[in-house]
Amino acid sequence: MAAPPPTRGGRGGGAAAAPPPTPPTVGFVPLPGGALAPRGAASSGGGGRALLRRPRRSLRPPAPAAAARRPVRRAGAGATAAAGGGAPRTPPGAPSAGITDGAAAPTGAGGAPAAGAPPTDGGILIDAAGGDHLREECGVVGVWGDAAAAATCYYGLHALQHRGQEGAGIVTSAPDAGELLEHKGLGLVSEVFGNVADLERLTGTAAIGHNRYSTAGAKSVRNVQPLVATFRDGPVSVAHNGNLTNAPRLRVELELRGSIFHTSSDTEVILHLMATSVSSAGELSRRVADALGRVEGAYSVLILSRDALVAVRDPRGFRPLVLGALPSGAPMLASESCALDLAGAALVREVEPGEMLVLSAAGVTSDFPFARARRRACVFEHIYFSKPSSVVFGRSVYASRVRFGELLAATAGVPAADVVVPVPESGVPAALGFSAASGVPFQQGILRSHYVGRTFIQPSQGVRDIGVKLKLAPVRSVIAGKVVVAVDDSIVRGTTSKKIVRMLRDAGATEVHMRIACPPIVGSCYYGVDTPDRESLISYRNDVEATRAYIGADSLGFLPLDGLHDFLGEEADTFCDACFSGNYPILPVE
Numbered sequence: 001m002a003a004p005p006p007t008r009g010g011r012g013g014g015a016a017a018a019p020p021p022t023p024p025t026v027g028f029v030p031l032p033g034g035a036l037a038p039r040g041a042a043s044s045g046g047g048g049r050a051l052l053r054r055p056r057r058s059l060r061p062p063a064p065a066a067a068a069r070r071p072v073r074r075a076g077a078g079a080t081a082a083a084g085g086g087a088p089r090t091p092p093g094a095p096s097a098g099i100t101d102g103a104a105a106p107t108g109a110g111g112a113p114a115a116g117a118p119p120t121d122g123g124i125l126i127d128a129a130g131g132d133h134l135r136e137e138c139g140v141v142g143v144w145g146d147a148a149a150a151a152t153c154y155y156g157l158h159a160l161q162h163r164g165q166e167g168a169g170i171v172t173s174a175p176d177a178g179e180l181l182e183h184k185g186l187g188l189v190s191e192v193f194g195n196v197a198d199l200e201r202l203t204g205t206a207a208i209g210h211n212r213y214s215t216a217g218a219k220s221v222r223n224v225q226p227l228v229a230t231f232r233d234g235p236v237s238v239a240h241n242g243n244l245t246n247a248p249r250l251r252v253e254l255e256l257r258g259s260i261f262h263t264s265s266d267t268e269v270i271l272h273l274m275a276t277s278v279s280s281a282g283e284l285s286r287r288v289a290d291a292l293g294r295v296e297g298a299y300s301v302l303i304l305s306r307d308a309l310v311a312v313r314d315p316r317g318f319r320p321l322v323l324g325a326l327p328s329g330a331p332m333l334a335s336e337s338c339a340l341d342l343a344g345a346a347l348v349r350e351v352e353p354g355e356m357l358v359l360s361a362a363g364v365t366s367d368f369p370f371a372r373a374r375r376r377a378c379v380f381e382h383i384y385f386s387k388p389s390s391v392v393f394g395r396s397v398y399a400s401r402v403r404f405g406e407l408l409a410a411t412a413g414v415p416a417a418d419v420v421v422p423v424p425e426s427g428v429p430a431a432l433g434f435s436a437a438s439g440v441p442f443q444q445g446i447l448r449s450h451y452v453g454r455t456f457i458q459p460s461q462g463v464r465d466i467g468v469k470l471k472l473a474p475v476r477s478v479i480a481g482k483v484v485v486a487v488d489d490s491i492v493r494g495t496t497s498k499k500i501v502r503m504l505r506d507a508g509a510t511e512v513h514m515r516i517a518c519p520p521i522v523g524s525c526y527y528g529v530d531t532p533d534r535e536s537l538i539s540y541r542n543d544v545e546a547t548r549a550y551i552g553a554d555s556l557g558f559l560p561l562d563g564l565h566d567f568l569g570e571e572a573d574t575f576c577d578a579c580f581s582g583n584y585p586i587l588p589v590e
């Protein structure tokens with residue numbers, strides 16, 4: 001039975017609103033301001049239907065005074081270290097730092113690299129900025145009732161390219177068609193759909209699309225989504241953003257019962273669970289609810305059949321998913337609102353954690369078929385993953401990053417600084433915030449080449465060094481003779497930061513102070529983000545002073561975890577920050 005979307009006050013409280021007697025259905029008609037109204041309110045067809053719009057959430061960060069009064073979780077001492085001073089912070093579980101010379105690389109107890117040891121080489125993908133960031137997860141797009149569904153999906157995937165560059169695909173469905181149509185491949189969206197005929201062949205008025213970055217499963221065209229399977233009720237396709245923490249165990253169980261997997265992706269588990277859902281034959285939504293009721297972890301998933309599109313977000317809402325309305329009134333779903341922007345759709349609202357939307361000829365229904373859980377939205381979406389133009393979890397990503405920079409300036413300022421320089425391009429909003437709050441001029445002292453692309457995705461450390469130099473170049477007229485504050489969004493292994501510091505010194509900087517607009521990353525992610533083993537995380541193995549020594553900066557400062565919590569305000573305990581705090585909402589099941 002369908003239930004209405006929850007009110008904001010009910011989130012995380014475990015109290016579901018009383019279900020109405022009939023599922024609310026909505027025909028989409030855009031109103032001024034982007035709301036989706038019941039179709040009956042403005043045009044023919046389906047009067048008296050429920051509205052799927054929720055109260056808007058404030059995009060403003062909490063006022064500093066109010067935030068200061070709120071209790072916050074504490075995670076250790078301050079996170080700033082300077083050459084010759086500053087209290088080093090030891091992350092949870094990390095060995096204590098004992099060296100300040102980045103050239104040393106001793107081995108610690110148990111064979112683990114000791115503090116100050118250079119990061120090990122794991123063959124990490126280098127992004128276009130040349131950094132060793134955490135990697136994006138995946139992006140999904142869905143469209144229902146749109147005459148140009150495949151093309152709309154294509155534009156949406158373009159906007160979400162930052163979430164995955166390994167492969168892309170689109171699957172379409174036409175009413176009364178006997179099959180789903182698909183096209184997918186390895187590469188960027190523009191490469192996979194480089195031949196316009198491939199897109200034109202995808203007829204139909206409903207579509208789902210996927211950009212892949214592999215967080216589970218090998219890099220293979222077989223793993224590129226949407227995955228397609230045929231049940232006895234017909235073909236079904238699935239596109240998934242996230243990571244299922246109990247997928248290995250479920251996979252073994254399914255294989256012991258005779259399931260034959262075609263991919264190494266955890267997403268295929270969902271299809272097999274749907275196929276073996278004997279209690280709900282015939283109803284796609286019941287099959288989906290039955291299958292997802294058995295999985296744990298992170299999922300924002302779109303499932304397409306011949307006659308319905310089902311969108312589901314896991315009860316903790318780790319990964320984002322938003323609902324929009326195209327100018328025609330057709331509903332559109334996407335990982336981020338930037339995909340709606342490019343397709344000309346208006347943002348309506350988030351798909352709520354634990355919510356299942358069913359889009360069909362009958363309209364849109366909303367249901368909450370799973371046990372409620374406290375929301376755990378991934379805070380890293382605001383730190384690095386999401387596009388700054390997006391609104392994610394009800395907050396402007398750009399505004400968040402500027403605020404991170406302001407808070408960083410307040411907690412780890414550099415009084416003698418001459419210039420604030422962002423590490424392009426993800427460090428730009430935070431550097432603007434740091435500059436505004438500190439009064440130190442912002443300058444683009446490092447320029448990024450836009451023409452290197454993904455050429456230098458290499459596993460060897462030596463080539464990685466060359467890649468950074470090719471992608472980032474200092475502007476000597478900005479740097480020479482200056483005390484420079486370099487602002488980046490995060491440090492993963494420390495390799496890029498080390499090279500950037502050296503680059504700035506070689507360009508004539510008299511001092512280089514590195515500022516990082518998030519807390520030290522001390523743990524891996526199990527919820528759909530590709531993180532190295534924690535032993536490869538420089539802040540797991542080193543305190544702040546040892547990290548500073550390794551990267552060679554005159555000082556190093558992080559946004560404290562307390563500051564991040566203050567920024568999130570009353571929503572702090574509805575965000576996942578496990579890679580900073582070690583507080584994992586769910587642990588993986590082998």
Ligand code: SF4
Pocket residue numbers: 318377378379380381524525526527528529576577578579580
């Ligand atoms: Fe996001 Fe970190 Fe939590 Fe993973 S562990 S969901 S990256 S905040």
